[in-house]
Amino acid sequence: MSSTGEQHLDLRRNLIYLLKHAHFRIAELTTEALEPFGIDARELGVLLALAGREPKSQQQAAQHLGIDRTTMVAKLDGLEAKGLVSRHPDANDRRRNVVELTDTGRETLRKATIASTQAEQDFLASLTPQAAESLRRSLRSLVAPPDTGD
Amino acid sequence: MSSTGEQHLDLRRNLIYLLKHAHFRIAELTTEALEPFGIDARELGVLLALAGREPKSQQQAAQHLGIDRTTMVAKLDGLEAKGLVSRHPDANDRRRNVVELTDTGRETLRKATIASTQAEQDFLASLTPQAAESLRRSLRSLVAPPDTGD
DNA sequence: TATTGTTATACTCTATAACTATA
């Protein structure tokens, strides 16, 4: 702690580096854990975004996830092909597609979430429960709630 | 906390989602903060990796950063073109390039690190100092020290 | 034979622009 601005020239204290690698590793672990369910970590994210407040239009789901609507198209194509989601034109606004989880999708989400939660716990195993909860809480407040309910 | 396995079907508690978006945002903030110095957040990472224990071969630097050696080539091409690093064949093993920061590179790193640290502090501003330090410490232990000093 | 740096190539992820159908 010098007063002259010694700025710890240490890669391993760099937040970008830490967050990038932490993300990479949990994504890797989760992808492995989800393998039996036929979806990857990204697809779980889409299912979670949809499960929040159905029914949703594609665009609403995309905003919730923080991805582009054009990206959402491809994700939903894949999930629909697997029978996990269904798309129907919105009766009130036929430009929109209402996206819903199928029964299979809901069941897959349930099981995949259990596996994903286990992967997270494995990932966080070296932390105390308090530190793990603090980490999650801090990240939540940093990311800020994209709680656009419309 | 139900005992039946209610697995919080909430995207915003999902670690991958949180880490991905946290990474995205700090990378964005840092890139802005580094703009005056002519480097981006990734290039700062490379400079930091090099500054650790010079002199280093390209491959050692790449391993330290956790990127492929072929990726390192392009990064160093850019940094060399900007006059921030220099490459010389290793006298003891002429297959290797020893990569070092130039004086300009060292000075750029110094200033960029100050700006980057400020960006991190801005990013973490909503956390208590304790929570911020806990976050960094937890992330460090999760990422694990790639302290291959050779 | 193995390794370092390099190049060519391909793959993934994502966004921008343009098209269509609806509003």
Add this chain to the structure above:
DNA sequence: TATAGTTATAGAGTATAACAATA
């Protein structure tokens, strides 16, 4: 005119394979 979904396309960023020089 504007919006939702779609498609085509292009741009990052990265890794794999193959090559030259060196060990």
